[in-house]
Amino acid sequence: MLFQDKIAVVTGGARGIGKTISDEFRANGATVCVIDILPNDYYIGDLAEEQVLTDFAKKVVSDYGKVDYLIHNAMPPMAGMTNCSYDEFNYALRVGVTAPFYLSKLFLPHFSSNASIVNISSSRDRMSQPDTESYTAAKGGIHALTHSMAVSLAGKVRVNSISPGWIDTAFTQYAGEDAIQHPAGRVGNPLDIANMVLFLCSDKAGFITGENICIDGGMTKQMIYTGDFGWTLNTDPENKESEFRE
Numbered sequence: 707m708l709f710q711d712k713i714a715v716v717t718g719g720a721r722g723i724g725k726t727i728s729d730e731f732r733a734n735g736a737t738v739c740v741i742d743i744l745p746n747d748y749y750i751g752d753l754a755e756e757q758v759l760t761d762f763a764k765k766v767v768s769d770y771g772k773v774d775y776l777i778h779n780a781m782p783p784m785a786g787m788t789n790c791s792y793d794e795f796n797y798a799l800r801v802g803v804t805a806p807f808y809l810s811k812l813f814l815p816h817f818s819s820n821a822s823i824v825n826i827s828s829s830r831d832r833m834s835q836p837d838t839e840s841y842t843a844a845k846g847g848i849h850a851l852t853h854s855m856a857v858s859l860a861g862k863v864r865v866n867s868i869s870p871g872w873i874d875t876a877f878t879q880y881a882g883e884d885a886i887q888h889p890a891g892r893v894g895n896p897l898d899i900a901n902m903v904l905f906l907c908s909d910k911a912g913f914i915t916g917e918n919i920c921i922d923g924g925m926t927k928q929m930i931y932t933g934d935f936g937w938t939l940n941t942d943p944e945n946k947e948s949e950f951r952e
Contacts, residue, residue, distance in 0.1 A: 786837025802844025871922020
């Protein structure tokens with residue numbers, strides 16, 4: 707039980723990658739405190755609200771007195787130039803950047819020795835599709851926040867981030883082009899991310915801080931040009947992918 711008697715806080719832990727991270731912590735002995743806007747067994751609330759963050763932090767400290775691991779996983783909404791309002795863009799930043807900063811600040815006096823923060827960014831912190839500005843800006847922000855916090859919290863808390871690529875949260879196994887396009891030969895699943903989270907929180911990662919690790923099956927390392935491997939550009943707006951895969 708690698709994390710026996712440890713307290714792990716996971717934002718956005720009610721479904722998807724966050725739920726798998728929470729389940730893996732529990733399977734390895736940790737007590738998990740989830741905050742999510744969706745129903746869960748610990749705290750339901752909107753991370754974009756300052757009072758929610760304050761109340762949640764007080765509850766965790768009151769219940770357990772410390773935090774060993776803080777995982778910022780909650781997903782900001784995705785919208786862009788054609789459909790994102792001023793308030794919607796700010797909301798995405800509050801969920802994706804402000805909440806991780808402020809919740810870390812609230813827990814700062816209560817982190818145990820050898821504590822770890824892991825921020826979940828996205829491969830969209832370095833590449834984009836059209837009309838994704840709110841999500842992309844938030845994920846780029848938390849990527850940059852990672853190395854800043856790692857320096858500010860040096861000697862107190864290690865801070866790292868993970869940038870997932872295509873992670874199918876239903877654990878669907880893909881074949882054909884969807885799988886083959888990945889140099890790793892498959893689409894990712896939430897365990898690919900959860901396993902790295904637990905590693906970064908473990909003593910085995912004691913010399914790693916301020917780092918971002920992209921887990922995307924090699925997709926961001928693969929150069930693509932028209933005509934290579936049969937790839938062609940689809941410019942038909944009625945036939946573009948709309949499924950959100952992260």
